[in-house]
Amino acid sequence: xxxxxxxxxxxxxxxxWGDQLFLAGVYLFLLLIFVFVAxxxxxxxxxxxxxxxxxxxxxxxxxxxxxxLRGYQVALSNPQIITxxxxxxxxxxxxxxxxxxxxxxxxxxxxxxxxxxxSAIMLFITFTLIFSGGLIPTYLVVKELGxxxxxxxxxxxxxxxxxxxxxxxxxxxxxxxxxxxxxxxLDGCSDxxxxxxxxxxxxxxxxxxLVLMYAVG
Numbered sequence: 001x002x003x004x005x006x007x008x009x010x011x012x013x014x015x016x017w018g019d020q021l022f023l024a025g026v027y028l029f030l031l032l033i034f035v036f037v038a039x040x041x042x043x044x045x046x047x048x049x050x051x052x053x054x055x056x057x058x059x060x061x062x063x064x065x066x067x068x069l070r071g072y073q074v075a076l077s078n079p080q081i082i083t084x085x086x087x088x089x090x091x092x093x094x095x096x097x098x099x100x101x102x103x104x105x106x107x108x109x110x111x112x113x114x115x116x117x118x119s120a121i122m123l124f125i126t127f128t129l130i131f132s133g134g135l136i137p138t139y140l141v142v143k144e145l146g147x148x149x150x151x152x153x154x155x156x157x158x159x160x161x162x163x164x165x166x167x168x169x170x171x172x173x174x175x176x177x178x179x180x181x182x183x184x185x186l187d188g189c190s191d192x193x194x195x196x197x198x199x200x201x202x203x204x205x206x207x208x209x210l211v212l213m214y215a216v217g
Contacts, residue, residue, distance in 0.1 A: 039062075042062065043060070043061075043062070046060050046061075046062060046063055046064045046065075047060050048071050048072065049064035049067055049068065049069070049071075050064045050065045050066055050067070050068060051065070051066035051067075051068040051070070052068075052070065052071075053066070054066045090151070091151070091154060091155065092215055094155065095154070095155045095158075095159075095214065096211055096214045096215045098155060098156075098159050099158075099159050099160065099161070099164075099210075099214040100207065100210045100211055100214060102159050102160045103160055103161070103164050103165055103168055103210055103214075104168065104195075104200070104203075104207075104210075106125075106160060106165050107164075107165045107166075107168035107169040107171075107172060108168075108169075108172050108176075108195060108199060110122060110165070110169045111169045111170075111172035111173045111176070112178070112181065113178060114178075122166075122169075125162045125165055125166070126162065126166070128162045129162050129163065138157055141157070142157060158217070161213075161214075161217070164210055164213060164214070167206070167209070167210075168206055168210060171203065171205075171206040172199070172203070172206075175202060175203065175206075176198075176199055176202065176203075180198065181194060184198060
């Protein structure tokens with residue numbers, strides 16, 4: 001009779017006391033960083049939910065004291081604050097959408113070897129990282145384009161950032177090989193169709209990074 005060998009459970013490797021001490025120090029350091037970052041946020045929220053007298057007297061330390069929504073009532077009753085938040089949401093959404101779209105349309109062609117003069121174009125883009133036109137030239141350009149007193153004056157001049165273009169171009173060069181584009185071209189796929197159906201689905205990580213960077217900006 002053949003007896004099956006019992007399955008041996010993997011033995012757990014015990015960490016040395018030095019490694020455990022180091023790991024405990026790392027956790028302690030991260031906990032301190034969390035406290036330093038989280039406490040000001042908690043204090044602001046607690047102050048907004050406390051009475052003005054409790055805040056001015058210094059009684060608010062961690063939790064709300066004399067719970068009150070007076071601060072929110074005063075803030076929301078001011079139409080300028082509502083307009084400011086609405087503008088922030090508008091510029092964040094449409095500005096990010098336009099910036100990501102423009103960055104992809106600039107970075108992807110620059111990542112292809114078939115683009116004529118791409119080195120010269122990248123030189124001009126990189127040059128803007130060192131020198132900028134300045135406030136007055138930017139104002140004159142916005143004025144000549146008829147964008148004064150419009151929302152476009154805050155979206156179009158900052159639509160494309162050189163650093164984001166360089167990051168996206170490098171990602172496309174590494175991730176999207178030229179052979180893939182050549183194979184798609186042999187099947188009759190146009191450049192725009194290849195960008196929409198192949199490049200963008202494979203570029204979700206860099207798109208997320210661009211959305212985050214432009215939205216924060």
